[in-house]
Structure formats: structure tokens, C-alpha cells
Amino acid sequence: MTLETKKSVFVELGKFLNQFSETNNIQNESVLGNDLFFDDFINLIHLSQSHNGWYTPEQVYFAIKSWADALTEENIDKWLSAYSFDSAQDDKNAKNVALILAGNIPLVGFHDFLSVLITGNSALIKTSSNDQHLLPFLAKYLIFVDESLKNKITFVEGKLENFDTVIATGSNNTARYFEYYFKDKPSIIRKNRNSVAILNGKETKEDLENLGEDIFRYFGLGCRNVSKLFVPKDYSFVAFFEAIFKYQDVIHYEKYANNYDYNKAVFLMSNFKLLDNGFLTLKEDPSYASPISSVFYEFYENIEDLQTRLEAEAEQIQCIVSNDLVKNSIAFGQTQNPQLWDYADNVDTITFLLTTK
Secondary structure (H helix, E strand, C coil), rough: CCHHHHHHHHHHHHHHHHCCCCCCCCCCCCCCCCCHCCCCCCCCHHHHHHCCCCHHHHHHHHHHHHHHHHHHHHHHHHHHHCCCCCCCHHHCCCCCCEEEEECCCCCHHHHHHHHHHHHHEEEEEEEECCCCCHHHHHHHHHHHHHHHHHEEEEEEECCCCCCCEEEEEHHHHHHHHHHCCCCCCCCEEEECCCCEEEECCCCCHHHHHHHHHHHHHHHHHHHHHHHEEEEEECCCCCHHHHHHHHHHHHHHHHHHHHHHHHHHHHHHHCCCCCECCCCEEECCCCCCCCCCEEEEEEEECCHHHHHHHHCCCCCEEEEEEECCCCCCCCCCCCCCCCCCCHHHHCCCCCHHHCCCC
């Protein structure tokens, strides 16, 4: 397959995904394969919560919309324009790339899957037990669009074998296992990361409402979810709590409510001082990783000193959200809308796949 052919296949997938939304699923007659895939995909979306209790239709539709927006011809061209694909055009140079995927949020491993195929390599995929259905369905659609991909996509249930390189995502504990097990293979091993927001008290109500999106999307399960706030001395959280009140319905979801009750009880039994609005607790804590239904916060005195600290601890951080208070921060409400060129852990997957022998 030429690069142009591969791009066109994923553009077609983007068109397919663009038909689906939480408010309405509308068939586009120009989209390929709707007679075979449209109704089945709607059924899968609504069955996803039975496969993984965190995968509510709302969250799955959001993930689908994010990928529909990303997989346009313009976005793919912009993403790939930074690379030379000469060495990736010949199938005899193709590698078998083992993908060990996470399952914390819907389709979290799709970018790695896309990167492997767009570089002309073959994907050997071990899905998480928490997300075993969405990616295989989309892979079937891609194979329908271009049957030659059938030899490029393999889902593996047992032991991974006959691979050249590895991209594995897991926790800090599993990363140690991956690093040992795959020590003889070129690899990208991803560990736990968290996202932070920096406030200075000048944020608008809209900023803080958007921050709520960064906190509550996917119930806070993603590495791009904000789990830690940095605020100036004597910061008042009144405006923050008022702005995020629009997300109060999250407490009506049983799995989230159970986490809220449990974690709040643990904090209180330990005599920790908490701020609480009935569906989110705030706890002063130096850690980055807060439990579900809680956000940690920490006071800062000097923004330059804070930036120096964040740079020193960059391996623990996925995103920094602020109104341009520090370098490389992103806008409130945008953590769960990464572009194709926004790489997890800032590791350029395409460069890795094109240059690894």
C-alpha cells in the first residue's frame, strides 16, 4: 500500500465515525459499508457498558467524536508532513510491532494502532481485558475498506510471538515487567502519568467550567485528566466549586459514587482536611495521582519556581493546563481533545517506527 492509500483508508474511517453522536446517529449515503457496519456499531456502543462499566454511551460517543474529528485528510496530511516515509514504503522493510494496550478509556490505544499501520508496519495487538471490542470492530471496518490490511492486523489472545518492536502501555508496576521482558527489543514503554492545572485566581467562570471537563471526562480515568491543581497562597475555591456544579450528575453514576464514598471515608478516617461539594473532594497533597472522585491541590508562591519544578518532574506529567502561565500549557477544556501530533509522554511514535531497525 502506498502512503496515500493508507491515508485514504483512515480518512474513510473518519467519515464512518462522523455519523455517530450521542444526540443522533445519521447515516451518510456516501460512506462505505454502512449496510454492514452502521447498525452493528450503534449496538456495540450501547453494549460497551456491559463489557466495561465505565464505558457509558456518553463516554464512548465522546471518544468516537474525537477520532472522527482527528481523522480528516487535512489533519492526517498535517501530521505526516513532518516525516519522510521513503524507508517505510517497501513491505520487505516492514516490522511486526507488538501493541500492548491499556483499557482505562475507550479506544485509548488507537493512536498507536494508527501509527503502526500508517508507517507500513504490521500490528500484533493485545487488547486490555477492559477494552476488547471497540478496536477489533474498527479494524474489521478498515479491512473492509482495504482488504490488504487483513495481513497487517492481528489480535493476539495468548503469548505475543514473532515481533520486532514493542509499544506497551501500563502502570508503573507493569512497566518494570515490560522493561525486563522486552529488554532485547526496541520499545516504547509507557508508565503512569497525570495532568495538572495551574490557577492564579484570574480565571473566568468559563475557564473553570472547562476545567471541570478536564477533570470529569471519562470519570477522571485518563492520564490526560486533571488530577492535581496548583493554586496561589490564600486561593479561594468558591468560584471553582460554583463553576463545576454543572457536572454534579456524575454522582448519580454508581461506580463513580462508590469511589466517592469510599475515598472520602478513607480520607476522613485518616483525619485529612478536605474540601467537599458532594461529588468531588479536594485534598491538599504533594502527589500527582489522586483517586477517582478526588483532586489534589498544592499552593505555590512563585510561578517561575513552579515551572522549574514541573520541568524537573516532567516524566510524571502528561498535560499542563493554564492560561499560558507556564510554557507548553494547553487551554482549559482541551485535555481530552489531543491532535494527531500530540504524542503520549511526548514520545514521537512515528519517528520511533520509521527509524527503528
